[in-house]
Amino acid sequence: MPELPPGVDVLWGRREPAKRGPRPNLSIxxxxxxxxxxxxxxxxxPLSMNRVAEKLGKSAMSLYRYVRTKDELLQVMTDVCAVKNAPPEPDDDAGWRPNLERWAYELVGLYRRFPWVLHVPLGPTPPVGPGQLTWLDRGLGCFRRTNVPSELRLGVVMLLLIFIRGQVRMAQEVNQGAAGAALGYPAYGEMLRLVVDKxxxxxxxxxxxxxMFDDPEEGMSEQELDMEVRxxxxxxxxxxxxxxxxxxxxQ
Structure with missing residues (x-):
């Protein structure tokens, strides 16, 4: 039977604990x-194995008993956020659209509560953590009482995921650009006027x-993001x- 790849075994709690060394005094x-x-x-x-160890009052080496690398830790962090903020089960009596709309806005909320998630590199495998798969399953479940074929159900859910990730991340980058204006850089609209030839x-x-590109100096507000996403x-x-x-x- 094939084994789960490194990192995936941690997501599912299937990594065998080390048998040598001192008794564990931490948990994943x-x-x-x-x-x-x-x-x-x-x-x-600022996130590093040393920084996490310092926060816990432990040595960095003690963390490697539980996670092999920082990248592995990032994957587990992302999936834990997905687990703890999973959308509700679809309501079969509500219809596909209300269910899928709720799923989509729950995802927007997740990315806004944990903006760093959007900057975690994709792992070495397609989404396979319990949190990621729960989100995928509940998105697919919105089509339970429709005749849409399986491949299109998956395509729709992936389309929504890509759109929402892109929209929320773009808002983050717009706000970072607004922070640049505070350092004396021209606003985006002003820069375009300098380089765009009619x-x-x-x-x-x-x-x-x-x-159209004269954004306020404070960046994109939550209300503006809501309007763009909606x-x-x-x-x-x-x-x-x-x-x-x-x-x-x-039919």
């Missing part, structure tokens, strides 16, 4: 909780002249509705 849960606290307060930059880029130049999701859901209706008509 303590390590992950401490790491999440650091990342949530300070971002991923003859070479006429359609973009029109939007620049209309002030607009995009409405467009996507309207398209999904036509897809679902087409398969219902075939």
């Amino acid at each position: 849960e303590q390590i992950v909780d401490a790491a999440i606290e650091i990342a949530s307060a300070e971002g991923l930059g 003859d070479q880029l006429p359609d973009l130049a029109r939007l620049v002249d209309e002030g 607009f995009g999701l409405t467009m996507i859901f309207d398209g999904i509705e036509r897809l679902v209706a087409g398969y219902e008509e075939e």
Whole structure:
């Protein structure tokens, strides 16, 4: 029987404890909780095995008994956040759209509560942690009472996941750009006016002249992010509705 790859065994609690050395005085849960606290307060930059060990009052070497690398720790942290913030089971009586909309906005909330999750590199395998698979399963479950084929159900859920990740991360980067303005850099709209030529880029130049890129110095507010996400999701859901209706008509 094949073994789970390194890191995946930790996600599922299937790593065999070390049989040599001193008796364990830590747990993977303590390590992950401490790491999440650091990342949530300070971002991923200051996060290191040494920093986590310092927070726990332990040596860095003692952590390697539970996680092999920082990358492995990041994967476990991400999945623990997914587990603890998993969406509810779909309500079969509510219909696919209300269920999927709830799933999508729960995902937006997860990324906003833990913005560092969006900066964790993808692991060596496709999503396989219990938290990630729970989210995937509950997204797929929204189509339980439809005739949409399996491959399209998966495609829709992945489309939503990619859109939401991109939208929330873009808002983060816009806000980081606003922080740059505080250092004396020109605002984005001002920079575009310096480089966009009306003859070479006429359609973009029109939007620049209309002030479409003149974001406020404080960046994108939560209300503005909500509006952007809601607009995009409405467009996507309207398209999904036509897809679902087409398969219902075939029956």
